[in-house]
Amino acid sequence: QVHRARLPSGERVVVKVQRPGVDRLIETDLDILFTIARLLERYVSEVSFYEPVGLIEEFARSIKRELDFTSEASNTDLFHRYFESDPRVKIPRVFWDFTTRRVMVLEEIDGIRIDDLEELDRVGADRKRLAANLVDLFFNQIFVNGLFHADPHPGNLLVLEDDVIGMIDFGTVGRMAGDMLREIKNWFIAILDKDVDLMAKIYLKMGIISEETDITQFKLEIADFLDRYLTRPVERIHLGEVINEIVTSSPRYKMRVPSVLAMLGKTIMLVEGIVRELDPEVDIMGIGRPYIAKLMLGQFNPKEWAKGVYSTFSDISEMARTMPFQVNQIVSKLNRGTLKVDFEPLGLDRLIYEMDRSSNRLTFGMIIAALIIGSSIMVWSNAGVKIFGYSAIGIVGYLIAGILGFGLLISILRSGRL
Incomplete structure:
Protein backbone atom coordinates (compact mmCIF):
# COMPACT_ATOMS: atom_id res chain seq x y z
CA GLN A 1 0.00 0.00 0.00
CA VAL A 2 1.16 3.55 -0.71
CA HIS A 3 -0.01 6.53 1.36
CA ARG A 4 0.66 10.25 1.25
CA ALA A 5 2.02 11.76 4.47
CA ARG A 6 3.81 14.76 5.93
CA LEU A 7 6.98 14.58 8.05
CA PRO A 8 7.28 16.59 11.30
CA SER A 9 9.62 18.88 9.33
CA GLY A 10 6.74 19.65 6.94
CA GLU A 11 8.09 17.76 3.90
CA ARG A 12 5.50 15.91 1.83
CA VAL A 13 6.31 12.21 1.40
CA VAL A 14 4.84 8.91 0.23
CA VAL A 15 4.92 5.91 2.56
CA LYS A 16 5.08 2.43 1.03
CA VAL A 17 3.92 -0.26 3.48
CA GLN A 18 4.22 -4.02 2.98
CA ARG A 19 1.01 -5.98 3.52
CA PRO A 20 1.30 -8.25 6.60
CA GLY A 21 1.71 -11.94 5.78
CA VAL A 22 2.59 -11.39 2.11
CA ASP A 23 6.03 -13.00 2.64
CA ARG A 24 4.41 -16.26 3.83
CA LEU A 25 2.02 -16.23 0.87
CA ILE A 26 4.94 -15.78 -1.55
CA GLU A 27 6.90 -18.62 0.12
CA THR A 28 3.90 -20.92 -0.45
CA ASP A 29 3.66 -19.88 -4.11
CA LEU A 30 7.40 -20.42 -4.59
CA ASP A 31 7.18 -23.93 -3.07
CA ILE A 32 4.47 -24.79 -5.62
CA LEU A 33 6.57 -23.38 -8.48
CA PHE A 34 9.66 -25.32 -7.33
CA THR A 35 7.63 -28.56 -7.23
CA ILE A 36 6.36 -28.01 -10.79
CA ALA A 37 9.87 -27.06 -12.00
CA ARG A 38 11.43 -30.21 -10.50
CA LEU A 39 8.79 -32.40 -12.17
CA LEU A 40 9.37 -30.69 -15.53
CA GLU A 41 13.15 -31.03 -15.22
CA ARG A 42 12.89 -34.72 -14.33
CA TYR A 43 10.21 -35.92 -16.75
CA VAL A 44 10.06 -33.51 -19.74
CA SER A 45 13.35 -33.68 -21.66
CA GLU A 46 12.39 -30.80 -24.01
CA VAL A 47 12.09 -28.48 -21.00
CA SER A 48 14.95 -29.78 -18.85
CA PHE A 49 17.57 -28.05 -21.06
CA TYR A 50 16.28 -24.66 -19.90
CA GLU A 51 16.87 -25.64 -16.25
CA PRO A 52 13.43 -24.67 -14.88
CA VAL A 53 14.62 -25.11 -11.28
CA GLY A 54 17.41 -22.59 -11.93
CA LEU A 55 14.92 -20.15 -13.47
CA ILE A 56 12.64 -20.40 -10.43
CA GLU A 57 15.65 -19.93 -8.11
CA GLU A 58 16.51 -16.72 -9.97
CA PHE A 59 12.88 -15.58 -9.81
CA ALA A 60 12.78 -16.38 -6.07
CA ARG A 61 15.90 -14.28 -5.43
CA SER A 62 14.41 -11.39 -7.40
CA ILE A 63 11.04 -11.41 -5.63
CA LYS A 64 12.66 -11.77 -2.19
CA ARG A 65 14.79 -8.71 -2.96
CA GLU A 66 11.59 -6.82 -3.77
CA LEU A 67 10.14 -7.85 -0.39
CA ASP A 68 13.04 -6.06 1.30
CA PHE A 69 12.21 -2.36 0.92
CA THR A 70 15.75 -1.36 1.94
CA SER A 71 16.92 -2.93 -1.34
CA GLU A 72 14.48 -0.80 -3.37
CA ALA A 73 15.46 2.24 -1.29
CA SER A 74 19.16 1.62 -2.11
CA ASN A 75 18.32 1.42 -5.83
CA THR A 76 16.31 4.65 -5.61
CA ASP A 77 19.15 6.38 -3.76
CA LEU A 78 21.66 5.23 -6.38
CA PHE A 79 19.56 6.55 -9.30
CA HIS A 80 18.94 9.80 -7.36
CA ARG A 81 22.72 10.35 -7.07
CA TYR A 82 23.35 9.41 -10.73
CA PHE A 83 20.79 11.90 -12.08
CA GLU A 84 20.85 14.59 -9.38
CA SER A 85 22.52 17.09 -11.72
CA ASP A 86 20.36 16.24 -14.79
CA PRO A 87 17.56 18.85 -15.12
CA ARG A 88 15.49 16.56 -17.40
CA VAL A 89 14.70 13.97 -14.72
CA LYS A 90 13.57 13.84 -11.10
CA ILE A 91 14.23 10.83 -8.84
CA PRO A 92 12.67 10.89 -5.33
CA ARG A 93 14.92 11.26 -2.28
CA VAL A 94 14.90 8.43 0.28
CA PHE A 95 14.28 9.27 3.95
CA TRP A 96 16.45 6.58 5.54
CA ASP A 97 15.52 7.50 9.13
CA PHE A 98 11.99 6.23 8.46
CA THR A 99 12.81 3.34 6.10
CA THR A 100 12.91 -0.35 7.15
CA ARG A 101 12.57 -3.75 5.45
CA ARG A 102 8.77 -3.37 5.42
CA VAL A 103 8.29 0.41 5.26
CA MET A 104 9.83 2.89 2.80
CA VAL A 105 9.48 6.68 2.93
CA LEU A 106 10.24 8.72 -0.20
CA GLU A 107 9.97 12.32 -1.29
CA GLU A 108 6.57 12.86 -2.96
CA ILE A 109 6.66 13.45 -6.70
CA ASP A 110 3.34 14.74 -8.00
CA ASN A 301 40.51 4.35 -26.90
CA PRO A 302 44.14 4.07 -25.66
CA LYS A 303 42.89 4.08 -22.05
CA GLU A 304 40.63 1.09 -22.76
CA TRP A 305 43.48 -0.69 -24.53
CA ALA A 306 45.78 0.04 -21.62
CA LYS A 307 43.15 -1.36 -19.23
CA GLY A 308 42.84 -4.51 -21.34
CA VAL A 309 46.62 -4.97 -21.57
CA TYR A 310 46.99 -4.40 -17.81
CA SER A 311 44.21 -6.94 -17.09
CA THR A 312 45.81 -9.51 -19.43
CA PHE A 313 49.27 -9.09 -17.91
CA SER A 314 47.78 -9.29 -14.40
CA ASP A 315 46.19 -12.64 -15.33
CA ILE A 316 49.47 -13.90 -16.85
CA SER A 317 51.42 -12.72 -13.78
CA GLU A 318 48.99 -14.48 -11.43
CA MET A 319 49.16 -17.66 -13.53
CA ALA A 320 52.99 -17.57 -13.57
CA ARG A 321 53.03 -17.08 -9.79
CA THR A 322 50.65 -19.94 -8.96
CA MET A 323 51.59 -22.44 -11.69
CA PRO A 324 54.81 -23.83 -10.08
CA PHE A 325 52.94 -24.59 -6.86
CA GLN A 326 50.04 -26.22 -8.77
CA VAL A 327 52.42 -28.32 -10.92
CA ASN A 328 54.29 -29.35 -7.76
CA GLN A 329 50.99 -30.48 -6.19
CA ILE A 330 50.13 -32.60 -9.26
CA VAL A 331 53.60 -34.23 -9.32
CA SER A 332 53.41 -34.95 -5.56
CA LYS A 333 50.01 -36.62 -5.95
CA LEU A 334 51.31 -38.66 -8.91
CA ASN A 335 54.26 -39.84 -6.80
CA ARG A 336 51.93 -40.82 -3.94
CA GLY A 337 49.42 -42.42 -6.32
CA THR A 338 46.61 -40.18 -4.99
CA LEU A 339 45.87 -38.18 -8.14
CA LYS A 340 42.19 -38.45 -9.06
CA VAL A 341 40.75 -37.62 -12.47
CA ASP A 342 37.01 -37.14 -12.95
CA PHE A 343 35.59 -37.81 -16.39
CA GLU A 344 32.11 -38.14 -17.83
CA PRO A 345 31.83 -40.36 -20.93
CA LEU A 346 29.37 -38.97 -23.47
CA GLY A 347 26.33 -41.16 -24.11
CA LEU A 348 26.83 -43.28 -20.97
CA ASP A 349 23.45 -42.25 -19.55
CA ARG A 350 21.73 -43.62 -22.65
CA LEU A 351 23.68 -46.90 -22.39
CA ILE A 352 22.74 -47.31 -18.71
CA TYR A 353 19.10 -46.58 -19.58
CA GLU A 354 19.08 -49.24 -22.33
CA MET A 355 20.75 -51.80 -20.04
CA ASP A 356 18.22 -51.08 -17.27
CA ARG A 357 15.35 -51.48 -19.71
CA SER A 358 16.73 -54.77 -21.08
CA SER A 359 17.31 -56.21 -17.59
CA ASN A 360 13.81 -55.12 -16.52
CA ARG A 361 12.28 -56.92 -19.51
CA LEU A 362 14.36 -60.02 -18.80
CA THR A 363 13.25 -60.02 -15.15
CA PHE A 364 9.64 -59.46 -16.21
CA GLY A 365 9.87 -62.39 -18.66
CA MET A 366 11.29 -64.66 -15.94
CA ILE A 367 8.43 -63.72 -13.59
CA ILE A 368 5.89 -64.55 -16.33
CA ALA A 369 7.65 -67.89 -17.01
CA ALA A 370 7.61 -68.70 -13.28
CA LEU A 371 3.88 -67.89 -13.11
CA ILE A 372 3.15 -70.18 -16.07
CA ILE A 373 5.23 -73.07 -14.61
CA GLY A 374 3.69 -72.63 -11.14
CA SER A 375 0.16 -72.42 -12.56
CA SER A 376 0.76 -75.56 -14.65
CA ILE A 377 1.88 -77.49 -11.54
CA MET A 378 -1.27 -76.32 -9.66
CA VAL A 379 -3.57 -77.30 -12.54
CA TRP A 380 -2.12 -80.82 -12.88
CA SER A 381 -2.02 -81.41 -9.11
CA ASN A 382 -5.80 -80.83 -8.80
CA ALA A 383 -5.17 -79.11 -5.42
CA GLY A 384 -7.49 -76.54 -3.80
CA VAL A 385 -10.74 -75.02 -5.12
CA LYS A 386 -11.62 -75.98 -8.69
CA ILE A 387 -13.22 -74.07 -11.58
CA PHE A 388 -14.51 -76.24 -14.47
CA GLY A 389 -12.55 -79.10 -12.97
CA TYR A 390 -9.22 -77.24 -12.86
CA SER A 391 -7.36 -75.61 -9.95
CA ALA A 392 -8.64 -72.05 -9.41
CA ILE A 393 -5.17 -70.87 -8.32
CA GLY A 394 -3.68 -72.28 -11.52
CA ILE A 395 -6.28 -70.55 -13.72
CA VAL A 396 -5.73 -67.20 -11.93
CA GLY A 397 -1.97 -67.64 -12.40
CA TYR A 398 -2.46 -68.23 -16.15
CA LEU A 399 -4.62 -65.06 -16.38
CA ILE A 400 -2.03 -62.93 -14.58
CA ALA A 401 0.77 -64.37 -16.74
CA GLY A 402 -1.29 -63.67 -19.88
CA ILE A 403 -1.96 -60.04 -18.89
CA LEU A 404 1.69 -59.43 -17.98
CA GLY A 405 2.90 -61.13 -21.16
CA PHE A 406 0.53 -59.05 -23.30
CA GLY A 407 1.76 -55.87 -21.59
CA LEU A 408 5.39 -56.84 -22.19
CA LEU A 409 4.67 -57.57 -25.87
CA ILE A 410 2.96 -54.17 -26.34
CA SER A 411 5.95 -52.44 -24.68
CA ILE A 412 8.40 -54.18 -27.03
CA LEU A 413 6.29 -53.41 -30.13
CA ARG A 414 6.00 -49.72 -29.14
CA SER A 415 9.77 -49.42 -28.76
CA GLY A 416 10.13 -50.65 -32.36
CA ARG A 417 12.80 -53.17 -31.32
CA LEU A 418 11.77 -56.83 -31.43
Missing part, protein backbone atom coordinates in the same frame (compact mmCIF):
# COMPACT_ATOMS: atom_id res chain seq x y z
CA GLY A 111 2.86 14.68 -11.75
CA ILE A 112 0.84 13.46 -14.73
CA ARG A 113 1.13 9.87 -15.95
CA ILE A 114 3.24 9.90 -19.09
CA ASP A 115 0.55 8.02 -21.08
CA ASP A 116 -2.22 10.54 -20.17
CA LEU A 117 -1.87 12.33 -23.51
CA GLU A 118 -5.06 14.37 -23.11
CA GLU A 119 -3.89 15.87 -19.81
CA LEU A 120 -0.38 16.45 -21.19
CA ASP A 121 -1.85 18.38 -24.14
CA ARG A 122 -4.10 20.35 -21.77
CA VAL A 123 -1.14 21.60 -19.69
CA GLY A 124 0.91 22.31 -22.82
CA ALA A 125 3.60 19.64 -22.39
CA ASP A 126 6.04 19.24 -25.31
CA ARG A 127 5.46 15.59 -26.25
CA LYS A 128 8.30 15.47 -28.82
CA ARG A 129 10.74 16.78 -26.23
CA LEU A 130 9.48 14.28 -23.63
CA ALA A 131 9.89 11.37 -26.08
CA ALA A 132 13.45 12.37 -27.05
CA ASN A 133 14.47 12.95 -23.41
CA LEU A 134 13.04 9.61 -22.26
CA VAL A 135 14.94 7.66 -24.94
CA ASP A 136 18.15 9.54 -24.16
CA LEU A 137 17.77 8.93 -20.40
CA PHE A 138 17.42 5.18 -20.92
CA PHE A 139 20.36 4.99 -23.34
CA ASN A 140 22.35 6.85 -20.68
CA GLN A 141 21.30 4.34 -18.00
CA ILE A 142 22.23 1.36 -20.18
CA PHE A 143 25.45 2.49 -21.85
CA VAL A 144 26.93 4.93 -19.31
CA ASN A 145 25.81 3.70 -15.88
CA GLY A 146 25.26 0.00 -16.65
CA LEU A 147 22.22 0.26 -14.38
CA PHE A 148 18.69 0.68 -15.75
CA HIS A 149 15.11 0.92 -14.49
CA ALA A 150 13.73 -2.49 -15.56
CA ASP A 151 10.02 -1.73 -15.05
CA PRO A 152 9.37 1.53 -16.94
CA HIS A 153 5.61 1.13 -17.42
CA PRO A 154 3.58 4.38 -17.69
CA GLY A 155 2.54 4.25 -14.00
CA ASN A 156 6.20 4.60 -13.00
CA LEU A 157 6.89 7.61 -15.25
CA LEU A 158 5.40 11.00 -14.41
CA VAL A 159 5.58 14.36 -16.19
CA LEU A 160 6.32 17.33 -13.91
CA GLU A 161 6.56 21.06 -14.65
CA ASP A 162 8.83 22.15 -17.53
CA ASP A 163 8.63 18.65 -19.09
CA VAL A 164 10.74 17.10 -16.33
CA ILE A 165 10.32 13.30 -16.20
CA GLY A 166 9.78 11.79 -12.76
CA MET A 167 10.82 8.15 -12.27
CA ILE A 168 9.52 6.04 -9.39
CA ASP A 169 9.46 2.38 -8.22
CA PHE A 170 13.00 1.00 -8.47
CA GLY A 171 12.11 -2.44 -7.10
CA THR A 172 13.37 -4.08 -10.30
CA VAL A 173 16.58 -2.83 -11.89
CA GLY A 174 18.98 -4.35 -14.42
CA ARG A 175 22.67 -4.36 -13.52
CA MET A 176 25.60 -4.80 -15.87
CA ALA A 177 29.24 -4.41 -14.90
CA GLY A 178 32.75 -5.38 -15.98
CA ASP A 179 32.92 -8.01 -18.73
CA MET A 180 29.11 -8.30 -18.91
CA LEU A 181 28.68 -4.56 -19.60
CA ARG A 182 31.48 -4.60 -22.19
CA GLU A 183 30.01 -7.61 -24.02
CA ILE A 184 26.47 -6.14 -23.99
CA LYS A 185 27.82 -2.91 -25.48
CA ASN A 186 29.52 -5.00 -28.20
CA TRP A 187 26.25 -6.92 -28.63
CA PHE A 188 24.45 -3.67 -29.53
CA ILE A 189 27.21 -2.80 -31.99
CA ALA A 190 26.83 -6.28 -33.55
CA ILE A 191 23.06 -5.77 -33.93
CA LEU A 192 23.32 -2.35 -35.57
CA ASP A 193 26.25 -3.45 -37.78
CA LYS A 194 24.40 -6.69 -38.63
CA ASP A 195 27.62 -8.49 -37.66
CA VAL A 196 26.46 -12.03 -36.81
CA ASP A 197 30.05 -13.31 -36.49
CA LEU A 198 30.73 -10.76 -33.73
CA MET A 199 27.44 -11.75 -32.08
CA ALA A 200 28.49 -15.42 -32.08
CA LYS A 201 31.88 -14.49 -30.54
CA ILE A 202 30.14 -12.46 -27.82
CA TYR A 203 27.80 -15.38 -27.04
CA LEU A 204 30.82 -17.68 -26.83
CA LYS A 205 32.59 -15.32 -24.37
CA MET A 206 29.44 -15.00 -22.25
CA GLY A 207 29.04 -18.78 -22.03
CA ILE A 208 25.66 -18.68 -23.81
CA ILE A 209 26.58 -21.19 -26.54
CA SER A 210 26.26 -24.87 -25.58
CA GLU A 211 27.69 -28.00 -27.22
CA GLU A 212 24.31 -28.61 -28.90
CA THR A 213 24.13 -25.16 -30.52
CA ASP A 214 23.94 -25.08 -34.31
CA ILE A 215 25.94 -21.86 -34.72
CA THR A 216 25.77 -21.81 -38.53
CA GLN A 217 21.97 -22.05 -38.62
CA PHE A 218 21.62 -19.47 -35.83
CA LYS A 219 23.82 -16.97 -37.70
CA LEU A 220 21.86 -17.50 -40.93
CA GLU A 221 18.52 -16.87 -39.21
CA ILE A 222 19.71 -13.76 -37.35
CA ALA A 223 21.42 -12.34 -40.47
CA ASP A 224 18.21 -12.80 -42.48
CA PHE A 225 16.13 -11.20 -39.70
CA LEU A 226 18.46 -8.18 -39.30
CA ASP A 227 18.63 -7.63 -43.08
CA ARG A 228 14.84 -7.53 -43.27
CA TYR A 229 14.32 -5.46 -40.13
CA LEU A 230 17.08 -2.86 -40.13
CA THR A 231 16.43 -1.82 -43.76
CA ARG A 232 12.98 -0.44 -42.88
CA PRO A 233 12.29 3.31 -42.65
CA VAL A 234 13.53 4.79 -39.34
CA GLU A 235 10.02 5.23 -37.88
CA ARG A 236 9.28 1.53 -38.52
CA ILE A 237 12.38 0.19 -36.74
CA HIS A 238 11.54 -1.01 -33.22
CA LEU A 239 14.83 -1.74 -31.47
CA GLY A 240 13.08 -3.52 -28.60
CA GLU A 241 11.45 -5.97 -31.00
CA VAL A 242 14.81 -6.62 -32.70
CA ILE A 243 16.45 -7.44 -29.35
CA ASN A 244 13.46 -9.48 -28.20
CA GLU A 245 13.46 -11.54 -31.43
CA ILE A 246 17.17 -12.34 -31.00
CA VAL A 247 16.69 -13.26 -27.33
CA THR A 248 13.60 -15.43 -27.91
CA SER A 249 15.12 -17.24 -30.92
CA SER A 250 18.21 -18.26 -28.91
CA PRO A 251 16.55 -21.15 -26.98
CA ARG A 252 15.65 -22.82 -30.29
CA TYR A 253 19.40 -23.26 -30.78
CA LYS A 254 19.99 -24.57 -27.24
CA MET A 255 21.48 -21.29 -26.00
CA ARG A 256 20.95 -20.04 -22.44
CA VAL A 257 20.54 -16.27 -22.60
CA PRO A 258 21.38 -14.32 -19.39
CA SER A 259 18.29 -12.87 -17.73
CA VAL A 260 19.73 -9.34 -17.99
CA LEU A 261 19.49 -9.54 -21.82
CA ALA A 262 15.83 -10.60 -21.66
CA MET A 263 15.22 -7.82 -19.10
CA LEU A 264 16.94 -5.32 -21.39
CA GLY A 265 14.78 -6.32 -24.37
CA LYS A 266 11.59 -5.99 -22.32
CA THR A 267 12.67 -2.59 -20.94
CA ILE A 268 13.47 -1.15 -24.38
CA MET A 269 10.13 -2.45 -25.75
CA LEU A 270 8.24 -0.71 -22.91
CA VAL A 271 10.12 2.56 -23.42
CA GLU A 272 9.60 2.39 -27.21
CA GLY A 273 5.86 1.86 -26.75
CA ILE A 274 5.62 4.97 -24.55
CA VAL A 275 7.77 7.25 -26.74
CA ARG A 276 5.91 6.28 -29.93
CA GLU A 277 2.63 7.25 -28.25
CA LEU A 278 4.17 10.59 -27.30
CA ASP A 279 5.73 11.12 -30.74
CA PRO A 280 5.03 8.59 -33.52
CA GLU A 281 7.86 10.10 -35.62
CA VAL A 282 10.57 9.81 -32.97
CA ASP A 283 13.94 8.64 -34.36
CA ILE A 284 15.09 6.23 -31.65
CA MET A 285 18.07 5.04 -33.70
CA GLY A 286 19.11 8.65 -34.30
CA ILE A 287 19.03 9.42 -30.56
CA GLY A 288 21.01 6.27 -29.82
CA ARG A 289 23.57 6.86 -32.59
CA PRO A 290 25.91 9.11 -30.51
CA TYR A 291 26.01 6.46 -27.78
CA ILE A 292 26.78 3.71 -30.30
CA ALA A 293 29.43 5.90 -31.97
CA LYS A 294 31.01 6.52 -28.56
CA LEU A 295 30.99 2.77 -27.92
CA MET A 296 32.71 2.09 -31.25
CA LEU A 297 35.29 4.82 -30.63
CA GLY A 298 35.80 3.42 -27.14
CA GLN A 299 37.12 0.23 -28.71
CA PHE A 300 40.06 2.27 -30.05
